[in-house]
Amino acid sequence: MYSVHYPRAVQNANRQLLEAERRVLNVTTAGRLRVGVGYPNTYKVGMSSLAFQWAVELAASCEDVGVERFFADPSTNIGRTLDTGSAIGDLDVLAWSCSFELDAVNLLATLDAAGIPRLRDQRNHRHPLLILGGAVASINPLPLAPVIDVFVLGSAELLWPPLLALVQENSDRGRLLLELADRDGFFVPAHHLGADHKPNGKRRRIEKRDAHMADPTMVPASHVITPHTEYRSRGLVEMSRGCPEKCRYCWVSYNYGRLRCYPSEAILEKVERIARMTDRVGFVATAVGDHPQLAEILEECRRRDLEVALSSLRIPAMREEVLRPLAESGARSVTIAPETGTDELRRRLNKPITNAAILEAADTALRCGIDSLKMYFLIGLPGETDEDVTGIADLLRQVQEMMVGRGRERGQVGTLHAGFNVLVPKPYTPYARQPMLTRKETRRRMQLVLDGTAGVGNLRIDRPAYRESLWQAYLSRGDWSAYAALETAASGCSLGELFASHRREIEASALNPVEGDPVWQFVTSAPVRDRDLSPSGKPLADEVKG
Numbered sequence: 001m002y003s004v005h006y007p008r009a010v011q012n013a014n015r016q017l018l019e020a021e022r023r024v025l026n027v028t029t030a031g032r033l034r035v036g037v038g039y040p041n042t043y044k045v046g047m048s049s050l051a052f053q054w055a056v057e058l059a060a061s062c063e064d065v066g067v068e069r070f071f072a073d074p075s076t077n078i079g080r081t082l083d084t085g086s087a088i089g090d091l092d093v094l095a096w097s098c099s100f101e102l103d104a105v106n107l108l109a110t111l112d113a114a115g116i117p118r119l120r121d122q123r124n125h126r127h128p129l130l131i132l133g134g135a136v137a138s139i140n141p142l143p144l145a146p147v148i149d150v151f152v153l154g155s156a157e158l159l160w161p162p163l164l165a166l167v168q169e170n171s172d173r174g175r176l177l178l179e180l181a182d183r184d185g186f187f188v189p190a191h192h193l194g195a196d197h198k199p200n201g202k203r204r205r206i207e208k209r210d211a212h213m214a215d216p217t218m219v220p221a222s223h224v225i226t227p228h229t230e231y232r233s234r235g236l237v238e239m240s241r242g243c244p245e246k247c248r249y250c251w252v253s254y255n256y257g258r259l260r261c262y263p264s265e266a267i268l269e270k271v272e273r274i275a276r277m278t279d280r281v282g283f284v285a286t287a288v289g290d291h292p293q294l295a296e297i298l299e300e301c302r303r304r305d306l307e308v309a310l311s312s313l314r315i316p317a318m319r320e321e322v323l324r325p326l327a328e329s330g331a332r333s334v335t336i337a338p339e340t341g342t343d344e345l346r347r348r349l350n351k352p353i354t355n356a357a358i359l360e361a362a363d364t365a366l367r368c369g370i371d372s373l374k375m376y377f378l379i380g381l382p383g384e385t386d387e388d389v390t391g392i393a394d395l396l397r398q399v400q401e402m403m404v405g406r407g408r409e410r411g412q413v414g415t416l417h418a419g420f421n422v423l424v425p426k427p428y429t430p431y432a433r434q435p436m437l438t439r440k441e442t443r444r445r446m447q448l449v450l451d452g453t454a455g456v457g458n459l460r461i462d463r464p465a466y467r468e469s470l471w472q473a474y475l476s477r478g479d480w481s482a483y484a485a486l487e488t489a490a491s492g493c494s495l496g497e498l499f500a501s502h503r504r505e506i507e508a509s510a511l512n513p514v515e516g517d518p519v520w521q522f523v524t525s526a527p528v529r530d531r532d533l534s535p536s537g538k539p540l541a542d543e544v545k546g
């Protein structure tokens with residue numbers, strides 16, 4: 001029951017969202033510590049994020065903690081929680097899971113709507129403690145450092161419940177921040193930034209290691225199913241962390257570490273939990289196809305009559321024993337990321353997969369009963385030539401011809417969907433210092449693709465959203481001063497207006513190579529392999545240093 005006066009339309013919208021949810025967990029909103037777990041975007045986007053649902057579940061597992069969700073969604077009354085309608089300013093802790101830099105703007109809008117001062121300096125112990133986790137915290141927390149009290153650098157399982165325990169133990173805000181500042185896995189701007197707003201030392205990121213992966217309680221899975229997500233009533237289970245590859249543009253591979261898989265029994269336990277709520281399950285991971293028991297897991301899902309979807313597959317994982325049970329479980333489409341059009345550029349970006357292998361993978365998928373494909377490409381990779389770009393068009397033509405051939409045999413031709421992004425150089429990757437491609441050159445290269453695919457039927461091409469990418473590149477590599485542009489963006493202006501006021505600094509940062517020691521490069525990663533630890537549990541490298 002809502003505790004406040006709500007516009008009737010919002011009450012109805014919220015009630016409909018809550019009534020549509022099926023749950024396997026009773027998340028209590030009552031507790032001595034009141035915690036809001038937020039997503040800086042709409043309900044639909046937030047509830048589609050497994051990381052967000054997992055953060056709610058982990059908080060709910062802590063003793064005497066009441067948990068409520070909130071979104072940056074006017075239809076759910078931004079600034080108030082969805083679950084009880086409480087003003088978020090009345091809670092003790094507000095923690096966002098944020099995986100996309102541009103959502104930082106929505107985070108500021110949420111604070112404004114709640115009447116909570118944006119700046120740390122203007123808040124005190126009577127305001128909620130503001131916490132940010134998720135990829136954005138680790139990629140580059142500096143643009144939000146004037147706002148957030150504590151950034152969580154790494155796995156929620158290892159850092160989020162202990163953080164809440166510390167909040168419960170320390171009623172004094174100053175002591176709490178000091179305590180957190182002393183621990184690996186947290187970035188506390190009040191203690192870790194100098195007077196010049198630059199980090200005064202390195203901070204260590206903590207990821208799940210082998211032993212944690214073997215623990216069934218550490219397998220993230222949906223605990224709420226709703227039709228109002230991107231995946232419409234599909235429950236998600238994480239399969240693995242890390243990736244066996246190290247593509248040179250990929251932040252995930254350089255920060256999540258080498259591939260570690262959850263045991264199949266633990267994954268199937270979570271599948272069983274999801275099956276109590278829905279018959280649609282999705283497996284997610286950066287390298288979902290590389291789980292050594294994937295074929296058996298899919299077979300088990302088929303036996304239980306579950307409809308299965310996988311997040312993007314690495315091309316070498318497009319094997320018949322994976323694709324056939326997937327198609328038999330109802331999947332109609334798979335997603336792969338060839339990134340570029342020639343073997344040579346793929347080799348240079350450390351993705352040594354040939355066009356021949358991509359065509360073979362596509363053919364295997366079609367033979368196994370998949371009828372539509374999504375292929376993702378990057379424009380603006382370092383060293384990219386026109387030949388690499390026209391190679392994309394050639395590849396799309398060949399895949400489409402293959403789809404038409406296989407489709408005729410079946411009497412139905414699926415759709416080929418080609419999604420394009422412009423490379424946003426990410427911190428901690430080998431391309432971190434590279435300039436982003438200019439808008440003019442991005443347009444010219446995209447035109448080569450469009451010319452090369454003219455007349456190809458059943459092909460949908462999504463062009464890069466250039467200005468958004470430029471803005472994202474700025475926030476990925478910006479320092480404290482990038483907060484000024486965030487403030488402008490949060491005032492409700494359009495991207496055009498934002499660029500009218502901040503074009504100079506955005507372009508100077510995104511379109512030029514990075515020289516010297518970048519200010520954002522201060523997060524290091526702890527080992528993810530147990531064998532990289534000494535018997536004392538310390539990273540071997542530290543032990544050697546003495």
Ligand code: SF4
Nearest residue numbers: 243245247250253286
């Ligand atoms: S295969 Fe995918 S997740 Fe792995 S390094 Fe390459 S882009 Fe990243």
